[in-house]
Amino acid sequence: MPDNVAPETMRAWVLGGPDEISLREVPVPRPGRAEVLVRVDAAAICATDLEVLSYGRPAMIEGALPFHKGHIPGHEYMGTIVGLGPDVDEYAVGERITVEIHAGCGRCRRCREGMYTSCLNYGFASKGHRANGFTTPGGFAEYAVNNINTLVRIPAAMSDAEATLAVTAGTSMYGLDELGGLIAGQSLVVIGPGPIGLLGVAVGKALGADPVILLGTRESRLALGRKLGADHVVNVRAGDPVAAVQRLTGGGADLVLECSGGDEIIDQAGRMLLRGGKLCLAAFPHAPVTVDVGHWVRNNIYVYGIRGEGKSAVRRAVALMAQHRFDATLIHTHSFPLADLPEALRYARERIEDAIKVVVTMR
Numbered sequence: 001m002p003d004n005v006a007p008e009t010m011r012a013w014v015l016g017g018p019d020e021i022s023l024r025e026v027p028v029p030r031p032g033r034a035e036v037l038v039r040v041d042a043a044a045i046c047a048t049d050l051e052v053l054s055y056g057r058p059a060m061i062e063g064a065l066p067f068h069k070g071h072i073p074g075h076e077y078m079g080t081i082v083g084l085g086p087d088v089d090e091y092a093v094g095e096r097i098t099v100e101i102h103a104g105c106g107r108c109r110r111c112r113e114g115m116y117t118s119c120l121n122y123g124f125a126s127k128g129h130r131a132n133g134f135t136t137p138g139g140f141a142e143y144a145v146n147n148i149n150t151l152v153r154i155p156a157a158m159s160d161a162e163a164t165l166a167v168t169a170g171t172s173m174y175g176l177d178e179l180g181g182l183i184a185g186q187s188l189v190v191i192g193p194g195p196i197g198l199l200g201v202a203v204g205k206a207l208g209a210d211p212v213i214l215l216g217t218r219e220s221r222l223a224l225g226r227k228l229g230a231d232h233v234v235n236v237r238a239g240d241p242v243a244a245v246q247r248l249t250g251g252g253a254d255l256v257l258e259c260s261g262g263d264e265i266i267d268q269a270g271r272m273l274l275r276g277g278k279l280c281l282a283a284f285p286h287a288p289v290t291v292d293v294g295h296w297v298r299n300n301i302y303v304y305g306i307r308g309e310g311k312s313a314v315r316r317a318v319a320l321m322a323q324h325r326f327d328a329t330l331i332h333t334h335s336f337p338l339a340d341l342p343e344a345l346r347y348a349r350e351r352i353e354d355a356i357k358v359v360v361t362m363r
């Protein structure tokens with residue numbers, strides 16, 4: 001089979017029931033209007049993939065989508081364009097790209113404002129909305145169809161594995177965007193050294209935040225945070241994290257990016273801020289949390305929630321990666337072939353050998 005020619009069928013991991021996934025031979029999808037066919041070269045596993053496996057497609061709109069048998073998960077993938085939909089001239093066959101998750105419908109109020117990750121038609125494929133690996137087929141397969149708006153070109157020197165990390169870096173970037181984007185010279189606290197937190201440190205440092213402080217519980221992750229640009233790390237088990245941040249910043253931080261989804265830490269995050277500071281919540285706690293809202297009000301604390309990787313943040317994160325402003329591959333810990341996806345998922349779920357980003361490769 002020469003490159004750039006798609007066969008009729010492909011191997012894809014397909015959801016059966018909860019936590020039931022099997023490798024099947026399925027038809028290769030065909031690109032429609034404003035779409036391309038991507039030959040997937042690599043796909044990273046995200047914690048959200050594990051939720052999709054167990055609970056089906058996410059309930060990001062009112063009322064959960066029904067558990068979707070036949071769904072192909074995987075949303076952090078990259079590959080090579082091998083086919084173009086009608087009249088697509090923005091990209092060419094043979095280009096290497098990485099992908100964003102969301103293509104908004106383009107017709108709702110939020111899409112028209114550029115907030116396509118907050119599309120009001122989330123899940124309505126017939127209205128043009130796509131969320132790769134969530135509401136539409138994803139990248140744990142040899143081929144995937146993508147809207148051209150979700151494509152980001154990558155430089156030849158960027159490895160396949162590094163390119164799969166673009167969505168993660170883009171999510172961190174979007175969080176920092178929502179904090180106002182004026183990062184240079186401001187103190188930034190990142191809470192939670194998971195993939196988004198670690199790359200939040202890296203992106204914040206690349207954008208000039210000073211100092212960058214990473215909070216977490218695992219020393220190995222904090223050490224990695226230092227390699228990615230943290231000026232200071234704080235183990236929250238070692239003492240009062242609020243006092244530690246106040247000491248390191250001389251009174252309080254300008255910005256906090258919360259990536260842990262912890263309970264108590266969200267109230268503490270508000271207290272780490274200097275009066276008038278900004279808090280971005282990038283992780284979702286699984287239960288309601290208790291915070292002293294009065295403290296936020298009295299101190300003019302700005303609070304933002306972010307959804308995904310909006311406002312072309314992935315494209316801008318890729319620019320930083322292409323300029324070698326940080327080494328995202330430090331969080332890539334394991335690789336498996338596509339056929340071993342269940343083992344790759346086990347490594348990700350159980351954090352075997354301190355797995356952070358596990359990548360499956362197609363060839």
Ligand SMILES: [Zn+2]
Pocket residue numbers: 046047048049075076167
């Ligand atoms: Zn993800």
Ligand SMILES: [Zn+2]
Pocket residue numbers: 104105106107108109110111112116118119120121
């Ligand atoms: Zn929309």
